Structure formats: C-alpha cells, structure tokens
Amino acid sequence: MPEGHTLHRLAREHQRHFAGAPVRVSSPQGRFDAGAATVDGRVLERAEAYGKHLLHHYEGGRIVHVHLGLYGKFTESPLPMGDPVGQVRMRMTGTTVGTDLRGPTACEIYDSTQVAALARRLGPDPLRADADPDRAWRRIAKSQSAIGALLMDQAVLAGVGNVYRAEVLYRHGIHPDRLGARISRAEWDAVWADLVELMAVGARAGVMHVVRPEHDHGAPSYAADRPRTYVYRRAGEPCRVCGTPVLHTVMKGRNLFWCPTCQPS
Structure with missing residues (x-):
C-alpha cells in the first residue's frame, strides 16, 4: 500500500497540473459516474493529502476523496489522451495533461463535514504543516x-x-x-x-x-x-x-x- 509520501507527491502534482482551471472528470468504468458528474467542468481549487488519503477540492464545496488502498494507481499522460485502457475509475483532463485512476479502495464525493470527520479520526501527518x-x-x-x-x-x-x-x-x-x-x-x-x-x-x-x-x-x-x-x-x-x-x-x-x-x- 502506498505510504503517505506518495499521496503528498500526487497532491502536489495534481495541484501543479490541474488546480486553478476547470477540469473534465469522467468515469470510463462507470462506477464513479454520479460523483464525476458533480465535479465535471468545475475549477479544481486545491489538492491536498492527509495521511494515505487524497482530497481534490472543487469550487462549490465539492470534494473528491481517494484512498488508493493496495492496488490503486494514477497514471498521467499528455493530451490528447487515448481511449481508456482497463478499469479506469476516474479520468481527469486538464489543459495540458490528464490522469487515469485505476483500482482505488475509495473514490467518492465528500462534503466539508465528512472531511472534518476524516481529520478527526486520523492521527497527525508528519508531512502536514498543521500536524500536532x-x-x-x-x-x-x-x-x-x-x-x-x-x-x-x-x-x-x-x-x-x-x-x-x-x-x-x-x-x-x-x-x-x-x-x-x-x-x-x-x-x-x-x-x-x-x-x-x-x-x-x-x-x-x-x-x-x-x-x-x-x-x-x-x-x-x-x-x-x-x-x-x-x-x-x-x-x-x-x-x-x-x-x-x-x-x-x-x-x-x-x-x-x-x-x-x-x-x-
């Protein structure tokens, strides 16, 4: 299972490649169709990690929560991306690059209350500036x-x-x-x-x-x-x-x- 540094690295990459502009979000596999529809075309305001959890904060308070688990992985490609290969749970497309998420334990929509509950049940993260x-x-x-x-x-x-x-x-x-x-x-x-x-x-x-x-x-x-x-x-x-x-x-x-x-x- 990826350790916390991997999620923080992903958050930084997603912040650099996608934040500040509208992002097209889809679920080629279909399992995240409803969630993808709620954020598709919205501006990604920021990406952050907390422990082994990745959070994408979109305008309007919508948040995508991802836990990679044992098998989850993002693969990044320059645009234009080809047809999805395998079971792609979520595809994100920005202005210059896109990324496919396969095999996560969780990929779901959170609200701020759920994010706060997640933070309460996790211990401090050594990579977060707010860690105690x-x-x-x-x-x-x-x-x-x-x-x-x-x-x-x-x-x-x-x-x-x-x-x-x-x-x-x-x-x-x-x-x-x-x-x-x-x-x-x-x-x-x-x-x-x-x-x-x-x-x-x-x-x-x-x-x-x-x-x-x-x-x-x-x-x-x-x-x-x-x-x-x-x-x-x-x-x-x-x-x-x-x-x-x-x-x-x-x-x-x-x-x-x-x-x-x-x-x-």
Whole structure:
C-alpha cells in the first residue's frame, strides 16, 4: 500500500497540473459516474493529502476523496489522451495533461463535514504543516500496545506504512515490541523529527531514502528500483551496521523486520 509520501507527491502534482482551471472528470468504468458528474467542468481549487488519503477540492464545496488502498494507481499522460485502457475509475483532463485512476479502495464525493470527520479520526501527518505530534504522543505514552503496531495505526499517526515503520525504529534503536508507554518523550520527539525529514525526502524524490550516507553501500536493495534499506525485506541478511542477521515476524498481519543487536528488546 502506498505510504503517505506518495499521496503528498500526487497532491502536489495534481495541484501543479490541474488546480486553478476547470477540469473534465469522467468515469470510463462507470462506477464513479454520479460523483464525476458533480465535479465535471468545475475549477479544481486545491489538492491536498492527509495521511494515505487524497482530497481534490472543487469550487462549490465539492470534494473528491481517494484512498488508493493496495492496488490503486494514477497514471498521467499528455493530451490528447487515448481511449481508456482497463478499469479506469476516474479520468481527469486538464489543459495540458490528464490522469487515469485505476483500482482505488475509495473514490467518492465528500462534503466539508465528512472531511472534518476524516481529520478527526486520523492521527497527525508528519508531512502536514498543521500536524500536532503531541496528539500522537498522548496516545503512545499511555498505550500498552507495541510501538511497532502503534506507528502503523492511522488513528495514532497518519501516513506511516510498513517501510517507514521498520526503518525509523531501526534508526533510533527501538525494538518494535517495546510498549508505547515505555517510549520516552525524547525518543518520540526524535522519531517524529526523523519521520518529518524522511517522508519529506520521499515526497520530493518519489522513493524512500532511509539509509544514512555512511551506511549506503554493500548489499543491494530488496528491489532493483529501490534505494537500500536497513532492515525492510532483508530477513536473514546481515545488518548493515553490526552484521547480525535481520529478523522477521508478522505483527497485526503485516511483515515486520528488525535487528536484534541494534534494536535490543
């Protein structure tokens, strides 16, 4: 599932390509016909992301809410666009480019009340200027859940996914099983600051860069088109810092990776 930096990057691209002018919106697949009709031809005032949610604000208070889920993806093309290929839930056409959305978990019309409710049920997003890290800290500080689970709970922290969860815990020497109530305020402040920086890099570059320059060598990444990671998808391989084999388990249905030496229990 795309992590928060991907949605913020998309929001910036859509703001740049579509905002400030009328946008033609359709649903070639048909599943978003009614919603598309309510915004078709209206001016897109702004695009923004909140965690893993994308919001397109159109004139007149109409808002398109998109959650990509596991399979959702936007593909952008210069105009004129060809005929839709596959199951295109939503097509947006601007003045110079267009984009097709396929496979999202959600693509629907929201009003301001629903957007406010979404913001209330999500934790702070490290990539938003209005984020309040104290909101997350108050929940973490009194929680008897593992910090590895808390970081993935979108009600605690919005936008963090499996890669950032594993890598930020490694970078701060925190075992993923440690209870939230046993995380110090200094540790949380450092984790938050690191997430702000790392996710901003991801939003700018389009890929996650999580390995410090002095460790960015040796064994290749888990995929040819991805930068190196410390522990993510490196089960059984030597830690880039200490050489201990990286461990793997499943926490709340998601794969989890850590170094038992650099992240002692």
